[in-house]
Amino acid sequence: MCLAVPVKITKIAGKEADVEVGGISQHISLWLTPEARVGDYVLLHTGYAISVLDQTEAAETLKLFEDIARADK
Amino acid sequence: MKYITEFRNSELAQGLISDIRGKSKHKVRLMEFCGGHTVAIFKYGIRQALPANIELVSGPGCPVCVTATSDIDKAIALAMVPGVIIASFGDMLRVPGSRASLQQARAAGADVRIVYSALDALKIAQENPSKTVVFIGVGFETTAPTIAASVLQAQEQGIKNYRVLSLHKLCPPVIKTILDAGEVKLNGLICPGHVSAVTGSNAWEFVARDYGIPCVVAGFEPTDILQCVDMLVTQVENHASKVEIAYKRGVTPDGNLQAQKIMAQVFEPCPANWRGMGLVPDSGLKLRQKFADFDASVAFDIKPEPAIEPKGCICGEILRGVKTPADCRLFRKVCSPENPVGPCMVSSEGSCSAYYLYGED
Numbered sequence: 001m002c003l004a005v006p007v008k009i010t011k012i013a014g015k016e017a018d019v020e021v022g023g024i025s026q027h028i029s030l031w032l033t034p035e036a037r038v039g040d041y042v043l044l045h046t047g048y049a050i051s052v053l054d055q056t057e058a059a060e061t062l063k064l065f066e067d068i069a070r071a072d073k
Numbered sequence: 074m075k076y077i078t079e080f081r082n083s084e085l086a087q088g089l090i091s092d093i094r095g096k097s098k099h100k101v102r103l104m105e106f107c108g109g110h111t112v113a114i115f116k117y118g119i120r121q122a123l124p125a126n127i128e129l130v131s132g133p134g135c136p137v138c139v140t141a142t143s144d145i146d147k148a149i150a151l152a153m154v155p156g157v158i159i160a161s162f163g164d165m166l167r168v169p170g171s172r173a174s175l176q177q178a179r180a181a182g183a184d185v186r187i188v189y190s191a192l193d194a195l196k197i198a199q200e201n202p203s204k205t206v207v208f209i210g211v212g213f214e215t216t217a218p219t220i221a222a223s224v225l226q227a228q229e230q231g232i233k234n235y236r237v238l239s240l241h242k243l244c245p246p247v248i249k250t251i252l253d254a255g256e257v258k259l260n261g262l263i264c265p266g267h268v269s270a271v272t273g274s275n276a277w278e279f280v281a282r283d284y285g286i287p288c289v290v291a292g293f294e295p296t297d298i299l300q301c302v303d304m305l306v307t308q309v310e311n312h313a314s315k316v317e318i319a320y321k322r323g324v325t326p327d328g329n330l331q332a333q334k335i336m337a338q339v340f341e342p343c344p345a346n347w348r349g350m351g352l353v354p355d356s357g358l359k360l361r362q363k364f365a366d367f368d369a370s371v372a373f374d375i376k377p378e379p380a381i382e383p384k385g386c387i388c389g390e391i392l393r394g395v396k397t398p399a400d401c402r403l404f405r406k407v408c409s410p411e412n413p414v415g416p417c418m419v420s421s422e423g424s425c426s427a428y429y430l431y432g433e434d
Contacts, residue, residue: 003109003293004215004267006076029192031222032332041076043270043323046162046212047190048219050332051270051323055074058322062079065296068303069088072095 004045006053009038019044076322080294089299090122097306102128102258104394106248107265108135108422109293115431117295123302130257133247133347133392134265136212137164137420141346144240145170146377147370148209151238152183154373158201159185160194161209168416171381175209191223198227198235207369210239215267217241217358218332221339224360224367236369239359242345244268245276246356250347252284257394261305264290266297266320271336273328277316285314292320339364348416349389386415391424398428405429 007019007026015030019042026044030036033049042049105111111131114120120129133139149170152159159175166176166187179185184204188194191208198206210220220237227235244265251257264277269290277288287308291301301319308314318324336358345357360368385403390396398404398417408414410426417423 004270029219029222029226031226032218032329032335034331041074043267045215045267046219047192048222050215050218050267051329053076054322058074058076058079061300061319061321062085065082065085065088065300068092069085072088072091 004043004050006041007044009036009040009042012036012038017049077294080292080296082296086122086295086299089296089303093127093299093303093306094124096310097124097127099309100126100128101260101306101309102130103261103263103302103305104130104132104257104259105263105291106132106134106244107263107268108138108420108424109267110134110263110265110291110298111424112422112427113293113295113298115427117298119295119298119302122299127302127306130394131391131424132251132394133349134213134244135392135417135420135422135424136216136242137162137168138388138392138416138423139242139247139347139349140165140168140211140240140416141348141380142171142382143346143377143380145174146172146380147375148238149173149175149178150375150377151207151369151373152178152185156204157184158197158204158206159183159209160188160197160206161185162211163187164420165209165211167413167419169383169413171378191220192226195223195227195232195235198232202234205234205236205372207236207238210237210241213242213244213265213268214271214336215265217340218271218329218336221335224339224364225335227367228364233366236367236372237360238369239340239357241340241358242347243342243356243358244272245279246353247347247350248280250350250353250356251393252280252286254393259286260309261287261289263298263301263305264288264316266290266292266323269318269320269324269328271329271332274316274318274324274326275328281314281316287314288316290316290318290320290324292323347392349392383414388415388417388425391417398425398432401425
């Protein structure tokens with residue numbers, strides 16, 4: 001039940017959005033994430049976006065992993 | 074940035090594994106609360122990658138698994154009411170109740186439909202105005218806001234034949250129950266990533282503060298889980314106990330305030346019956362009085378006969394982290410995904426199902 005998938009918002013109409021992941025389009029609800037914008041990635045859970053993903057944080061996390069991998073060589 | 078493959082990079086994972094091995098000196102037991110983490114840990118071979126001094130135990134974070142037999146019986150009783158269409162997430166269908174499962178009720182003529190989303194259940198209600206659609210609401214704080222939103226949407230759109238049987242549960246109270254029971258000594262908590270996306274990492278402050286146990290919120294890709302273990306081990310080695318977020322791209326300390334607002338608007342806490350743990354105060358959600366029109370427990374007076382627990386099934390002890398599926402006499406011999414005795418074998422996030430599919434013989 002915890003499963004949520006990162007998907008990209010391609011279109012917004014009111015409280016609903018079209019999203020895309022892996023070449024597949026879906027229609028979802030933005031009732032829980034009214035701040036989401038076209039181009040954002042959101043966590044999709046049972047038809048609803050539950051969180052807008054933070055691209056800056058994602059990039060920083062990956063950089064942290066790269067630093068750790070380099071330090072351990 | 075697509076947020077998936079980047080976090081499955083094996084070189085980055087190797088770096089994290091080396092880092093953990095380098096700094097982890099003490100024996101530690103970490104609990105992953107969430108069923109999604111249990112499966113990911115198996116799928117990505119996390120246990121094999123970690124040094125032997127780090128033990129991972131599973132907790133009661135599978136909402137289907139912790140649904141009490143008596144509540145399954147209620148859902149089945151509702152399925153047998155003429156004019157009712159049951160809408161449910163797929164996992165619930167094969168969970169055995171006292172006498173049958175929802176799937177068996179369907180085979181016996183009940184109208185039971187699998188849905189991916191509460192929105193699908195709303196659609197079924199709109200398409201079947203002469204019937205009553207009862208959505209079996211199972212899930213923690215990740216899912217409960219979506220069901221709350223569906224109730225508000227039903228209200229907004231004037232859909233009058235939609236009801237929810239709320240079996241929703243909250244995570245922090247059950248974690249408190251497990252810690253208070255003291256059956257399992259924990260050195261760290263791998264906090265559920267998507268529950269925390271809604272609740273915020275602040276929901277776990279009481280664990281660090283009152284029990285001195287380090288908490289780190291983890292995502293679900295292999296590097297996410299390894300990063301979480303790395304951060305927990307660092308805390309343990311430094312004698313720290315605080316709440317940290319590893320899953321920073323999806324989780325903040327405050328969480329999703331809109332989702333929390335909608336959840337609080339529609340639901341209020343109530344006592345809930347957890348498989349293996351009995352009644353836990355303020356750990357369930359029921360619809361508020363003003364949404365009584367959408368409450369299946371108000372619309373239908375269902376009193377099923379006393380529940381019969383499956384004989385020999387130790388799902389309850391597995392959910393509390395005191396036993397593993399390997400300890401169960403029925404595991405693999407009688408109980409399998411094709412012939413499940415208890416919910417932990419049915420659910421895609423259940424410990425027994427994960428051990429069966431991914432564990433070594």
